[in-house]
Amino acid sequence: MTEKTYNCPHCQTRLAPWTVPEMVCWGSKVQFVCFNDECPYFVKGWDWMRSKYEVNASYRYRLDPETGEEGPLPVWSRDALKDGIIVDQEKK
Numbered sequence: 001m002t003e004k005t006y007n008c009p010h011c012q013t014r015l016a017p018w019t020v021p022e023m024v025c026w027g028s029k030v031q032f033v034c035f036n037d038e039c040p041y042f043v044k045g046w047d048w049m050r051s052k053y054e055v056n057a058s059y060r061y062r063l064d065p066e067t068g069e070e071g072p073l074p075v076w077s078r079d080a081l082k083d084g085i086i087v088d089q090e091k092k
């Protein structure tokens, strides 16, 4: 396991390791996601999704640590998907 950390290019917040739900078939089991509610990428996403698709949703910045691929992770509320965040376990 690497201890590498990643920062969001939009808000410089450290990306949180996040477990991919079973039904999604991205290559990596763990993705790095910006869960900062103030992130401009996330904040602008609400307007963009509303004007483009007329839906009340947004997306968060996501990075695949294995492939380096980045992209939007769609969310339908501020708290959506947050239960997938891998919380730092007690330091061993």
Ligand SMILES: [Zn+2]
Residues within 6 Å of the ligand: 008, 009, 010, 011, 012, 013, 034, 036, 039, 040, 041, 061
């Ligand atoms: Zn961000």
